[in-house]
Amino acid sequence: MTAVQAGPIMAAREVHKFFGEIHCLRGVSLEVGRGEVTCLIGPSGSGKSTFLRCINRLEAHDRGQLLVAGEAVGYRACENGGWRLAKERELARQRRRVGMVFQRFNLFPHLSALDNVMEGPRQVQRVPKEQAREAAVALLARVGLQEKANARPAELSGGQQQRVAIARALALKPELMLFDEPTSALDPELVGEVLTVMSELARDGMTMIVVTHEMAFAREVADRVAFMADGQIVELGAAEQVLGDPQQERTIDFLRRVR
Numbered sequence: 001m002t003a004v005q006a007g008p009i010m011a012a013r014e015v016h017k018f019f020g021e022i023h024c025l026r027g028v029s030l031e032v033g034r035g036e037v038t039c040l041i042g043p044s045g046s047g048k049s050t051f052l053r054c055i056n057r058l059e060a061h062d063r064g065q066l067l068v069a070g071e072a073v074g075y076r077a078c079e080n081g082g083w084r085l086a087k088e089r090e091l092a093r094q095r096r097r098v099g100m101v102f103q104r105f106n107l108f109p110h111l112s113a114l115d116n117v118m119e120g121p122r123q124v125q126r127v128p129k130e131q132a133r134e135a136a137v138a139l140l141a142r143v144g145l146q147e148k149a150n151a152r153p154a155e156l157s158g159g160q161q162q163r164v165a166i167a168r169a170l171a172l173k174p175e176l177m178l179f180d181e182p183t184s185a186l187d188p189e190l191v192g193e194v195l196t197v198m199s200e201l202a203r204d205g206m207t208m209i210v211v212t213h214e215m216a217f218a219r220e221v222a223d224r225v226a227f228m229a230d231g232q233i234v235e236l237g238a239a240e241q242v243l244g245d246p247q248q249e250r251t252i253d254f255l256r257r258v259r
Helices: 048-055 088-095 113-123 129-142 158-170 188-203 215-221 239-244 249-258
Strands: 008-019 022-033 037-041 063-068 075-077 083-085 098-101 176-180 208-211 224-229 232-238
Touching: 008 048, 022 048, 022 063, 022 232, 037 048, 037 215, 048 063, 048 176, 048 208, 098 158, 113 129, 113 158, 129 158, 158 188, 188 208, 188 215, 215 239, 224 239, 224 249, 232 239, 232 249
Parallel strands: 037 208, 037 224, 098 176, 176 208
Antiparallel strands: 008 022, 008 063, 075 083, 224 232
8 A cells, every 4th residue: 555645536525426316326425635546345225436426526426525636526616615517518527637447448449559658648538549449559568468459359358358448547647446346257367367457556646446345455555445325325444444344234244245
């Protein structure tokens, strides 16, 4: 684990989210410091993935406040001191601060691994082609796939596809990386190669929020662990404390079952 720099890159304050009558997030508050790795654990349906999607505005939260790099996600400050909804261009700029890796890889099937990684910088940031290509080659090397640069997704294993997805997210140079159960769709023998890449990112100082059921990974890599249940953070603390000596009965029961 790396030293955490001062000041949160992400701050959630009493965040609520409804899907119709379903109260999915019930006042979630969390701060993540720069350089910190925070793992979210908990049973399915506890709101972990929804919370991640709210951080980069794939879902709009209904109450509370979400800040990334000090800026309210989905909103723009007004001169009179109030707030207004961000326009699409402003929202796109905000999202560039946050990279996200999903359970499914969502690669463009008709593009090579190299072109998948180049696509964001070329289309979103208008980076010149050769500059984008050079950066993409370096990122594929970083995730151990330089020899697969010309392969299309159908020619790659699930683990390789997920590593390309990680490289693609890194290509936009985000300040914060979100991982939504990135190994859950992989065969067991492929999980390790993805977790290894994520561990290396953590050692390099990447700020990460990771939804995971991989308790060994959380224990090794996370600075803090948050246990969520029923849309709330039930227990939050250092990884060794939450995973090794949990204080809440619901955390204890969950960890007993997953082990």
